[in-house]
Amino acid sequence: MRQKRHDEPKHLIVSSKSTLSNSWIEHFLFVLLIIPLTLSALVLYTDISTWYLPDNLYAFVNANRTSVQTAVQIFGAILAAIEVFALCRLINLTTRVRFTQAPVSLDMLGFWSALSTPTNNFCLPFWMIAITVLLGNLSAIISALWTGALTPANAIGTQHSTLSIPDWSNISLIREYPSEIDKNGLSIREAKGYFTYSVGMGLLGSLLSSMNSASPTNGGIRNHPKLDNTRYNYHGRSYGIGASAGLSDDNLVAIPHVRNYTFNEVGLDASVDCVYNTSSMFVLQDLPQPTLHAARGLLPDSKPNAPEYSVYVGRGDDAIVALGVAADPTEYSAKRYMAIAAGSYYKDLDKIQCAVTFNAALFNVSVDIQGRNISVSKVRFVDPVDIDPHHNITHIVMRQLELISNDLTSYYRSTLGDAFNASISDYRTSVAGGDISEMQVVMKGMENAVTALVDDILGGYASAQLVVGRFRKSVPCGLRYLLYASARGLILLPVR
Template sequence: MMPSPKDYFPLVDYNRNTSKVHQHADCRDEQKRPLVWASTCLIAVGLFVTTVISALLLIADSRKWTLPENAYHVVSGNRASVQLVVQLLSNALALIWVTLFCTLISYASRIYFQDHSIDLYTLRLWHSLCSRTVNWSMPFELLIVILLFIGVTAIPSALWAGALTPVATTIQKDSRILLPAYRNTTNIVEWPSEIDKSGPSLRNSLGIFTYSVGVQLLGSLLASASSATPVDSSMRQHQKLDYTHYNYIGRSYGAGASVGLTDLALTSEELHLNYSYIEPGYQTTVLCEYNQTTDFRIEPDQGDMQYAATGELPNSTPDDPEYSVYLGHDTKAIVAIGVGRNSLSPVRMLGIAAGEYYKHLDKIQCTLEFHPTLFNVSVGIKTGSILVEPIDSTNGSVNFAPDNLTHVLTRQFELIANDQTNLYVSLVGNSLNNSIGDVITNYASSKNKSLTLAEATPLGLANSFSAMADDMLIAYASAQIMIADQTTPQQVQITSASVRVGERKYIYAIFGVNLGVMFLVIVEALRTRGWRNKGVFEIMDPAQLVNGAPASDTKNTVRSNDVVNTSTFKMGKARVELKAGRVVPFRRECS
């Protein structure tokens, strides 16, 4: 015996005239077509929101907009909270897209169902796509489609998170720094080595500043000479001659004296990372070679244990040989450096005369050329590093310092050698030997080449004298700043830490996907004429199934698994038929 609807829905009043009620319900639904435009407006509003946000993100990225400085502290100090907010926003924006996709699928299914029949598996497929749920009883190929769709619809949330997450970036700002000036150079002279006759000096928490460079900064200069040659192919790193704790990477060329001295306004800002500026300096080139015919030599002097380093150098004043006195039991431990006293000579030259213990240094002559050059000084505030790179040779057209600066600087080598030679050893000779030994090690390790002592000596001396000359230029520049108060302003470009919204690749991905969604919506709206003809049967509304089942034609009602012929049901507000396990639309006219 065929079961009746009362077996399934015992609480329904089957004595009332349901056909008329549902006929009126169907007609009322036909009259509620304007609701289609309301849902269409919701699609437009959601798409408008994502379009505006993605466009703003793209504009912000192209124009390099950043968040205010206080936002940096908020983001860095509350990373978990910020990420929570980002996740909520990204999920909300992704939900707009996913809801839009599901709505388009629902509308398309309702339009398709108006004129086509579908099997129950397809109906379940549509339901799973619209609800983003997995029905594991589906056939394998349809199950793959559902899983792929759910996986694809999970991507927008990740893309939005990447496009909305604040990321660290940098911004450029302009400021000023005070560089050393040389308007007043009365203190840049050759001060004697006697204690009571030294030049002006200043000692404070920033360091020791003096115009008696060869005497007051002797230890630091000898350390520079000793470490002038790296033992490998890396750049030399050495400390700035003060207490500011900055280190040069490579040569200083006499630039960067202001770092740590006049940049307090720049370095005190927590977000400032580094800064750079242009500064004139000297690109010092040193060439050393043996001169077996040199006149500069060591010979006994009149006093006991006194020896004179005397003779003419190529740049000496004619008939006015160089002369200085050294102490020693004999000449074996003496390393004498002679410097031409002729300040008018454009050539700066050193001559070395050495005893038996340092005989490889004997008869060496070095030429120092000081080329005025503009340098780019890059200062790492957080790393405490200074990098000086030549950018332009002025070929002497910019005389930023007086000519006597290089002459007085060169004369310091004679004072250093004289002060650091005692009865038993020459500290200058030992420092130069360290540089020479490092040259041999450098060539053996990085160039796989063995150098003789005679080949390595000129190279090691050139490195040592270059390093010492650079440091002495820094010392005089620092003295001009700290003692003479001779400064000039210079523009500085500061790199400061900041935050911006999103990474570029995710922003472009979001914008591209949003354009694709807009194109899809427009095409679908044109194809369906604004979804005017979509049916009232909604596969996502279970109330239609519940309401429609008891109102069906009782004489044709059967269990769903017994459907083999035609059974007519009224599914909620839509009339449908089940024919051989397929859902078929059943249209009725409204009176």
């Protein structure tokens, strides 16, 4: 009698009389597949349609980020479980059909059993173990995909609107008002600040503070406050642009979740070039009264028979820093001059002469509402319509410098001279150790201070045009606002 070999494959014989159960409970998981299928179609549709969460849901998600994230993970795990269990049930039904058709080995039986559960059986061949491990972790993978698709994430929406900016077609209120009482320009004081057409006198403290910070000690980009109570700060030069931020943008700020907006505005780009002019004819002279001193002389743009003249008060002329600007220039041009005559306390400033050239330019303004920052950049290769074709604004802006210097000279000190020296000293600090001469340091520090002063004076007149004179015009602007969407752009409701 022949012995049975022990290495023959073992088979399990399943009776062909086995029948599949038709119970509706066994097929219930397949019905549940409608949920992830419907949700997948919704994700795809809303992604194509670019829908966003409405305001009330946005506010809820923003206030309950942790709870929302936990709920999304739980819901994603439920969806993954439905899909994985349905797949396992399908494998189970498939094995029943196969068992009725042919015998299977014990390894294959264990393999199919592990796939139907799902679980891991490490007694199986390696390739079977790899497949069961993959299926056992499939739920975690699918859950992660659903969580990523359903988790609310930041999305940037854009839309177009309009903004009121200063209109320079009417500059009848921009004049060289004298500083005597009751002869100042029109002014308004309100919650958003003090706005006046006597910029040199009315905003003297703010202008002086701006000059003191004209040269960043770290050599980086200058950040400085806007001359009002709107709490906005400029990142870099202002060019006198962006006055509307905080003053005429209430309609934009009222839009829910607006982060920033951008617009274009035409203004004046003031470039400053300072040199020592040893032959300068603008000098200090003593007057018969011991406490009075005259600053007089011709400037490059003064009329030959009309030298500049102003009187300063001081115990001596040592503490005087006088600025000369042509009151009646040879012509109203885009290029104007400023000369300094200084006493011994400010000898580094004496005989400095600066040329300030005003060129019409188009600027792009970006206003960060939450950060309260304004960034102004010049748009290159654009020739805009000049807002000051007759250079009247240029003349008034430059004349403010002479008024400021006279007002900031006291009996013993020149506050203006101290501000110039602060800018020079800060610039010296920023280039410490560099290969630069002391004259270059002084000139660059002066240029920074004069640039900051001129930019802020222009900004003061722009604010006055908006608030006091009410001379405005509308320009298009682009809004960017924060919305919540899923990683794939799952949007629940359209934005209003």
